[in-house]
Amino acid sequence: MxxxxxxxxxxxxxxxxxxxxxxxxxxxxxxxxxxxxxxxxxxxxxxxxxxxxxxxxxxxxxxxxxxxxxxxxxxxxxxxxxxxxxxxxxxxxxxxxxxxxMENHKPVMTAVTLTSSSEVTTTTSTAKKKEKKEQLTKAQKRRMINRTDNKGELPRGWNWVDVIKVGAFDLFSTRW
CATH class of the missing domain: 3.10.110.10 (Ubiquitin Conjugating Enzyme)
Incomplete structure (x- = not known):
């Protein structure tokens, strides 16, 4: 070595x-x-x-x-x-x-397409099948970018409901 x-x-x-x-x-x-x-x-x-x-x-x-x-x-x-x-x-x-x-080499082309249901399908060059990707509006894209961290990942619990604040607000509003 x-x-x-x-x-x-x-x-x-x-x-x-x-x-x-x-x-x-x-x-x-x-x-x-x-x-x-x-x-x-x-x-x-x-x-x-x-x-x-x-x-x-x-x-x-x-x-x-x-x-x-x-x-x-x-x-x-x-x-x-x-x-x-x-x-x-x-x-x-x-x-x-x-x-x-590599004299008899003919490149094998594979394409990976993500469908809207997040399933991965692989198609070869002989069967060219195109899946339509889900389109996001500019506002949806902006919201996704604002939620991600510097690595492009969503923080843990980004879609959780803040139960404590909602519960405290409900208690506060019912007393008054």
Whole structure:
């Protein structure tokens, strides 16, 4: 791990999640053929193969077939380097072979639309279904903004009725 830290220090493609788990991005952020490798070392690494996955949210636009191809090609490299520290070798191999790994890649487009009932529906590019969003008036938007804190969240109990004040007012008005 020390060697990886020194090699990739300051590299935005390398992210250490824990001492035995990290991510490495192959390609630029804007590149449609970029992907992120999630790697986790077992206790007996490098005698045992690292666990490699493409489950990062960033990879959602990559088809399952392309992901399977990438993982199978990486597994071949892992088998060839088993017993040796191989992370640098795997990352560099993936960078050099990015075009080959992604040659059959056709981006999977998914759209997430929030309906007025707060249900989340996912539609693919083949079935383009548009949901009409609920429109708020300027006054409604202004009231929502005035209720939120600096993080854009509503404070706890923002829609509660102030029972004490209402009760005291009722008692006060009935006595007089």
């Amino acid at each position: 020390t060697a990886l830290r020194s090699i990739y220090e300051g590299d935005e493609c390398f992210k250490e999640i824990s001492p035995v788990s990290f991510q490495f991005r192959i390609g630029d952020l804007e590149d449609t053929k970029a992907f992120i490798l999630d790697v986790m070392w077992p206790e007996t690494y490098p005698e045992t193969a690292p666990q490699i996955s493409l489950d990062a949210f960033f990879n959602n636009r990559i088809s399952a077939e392309t992901k399977q191809l990438i993982l199978s090609k990486l597994e071949e490299q892992v088998e060839a380097n088993l017993g040796n520290a191989m992370m640098y070798t795997l990352f560099e191999w993936a960078k050099e072979n990015q075009e080959t790994l």
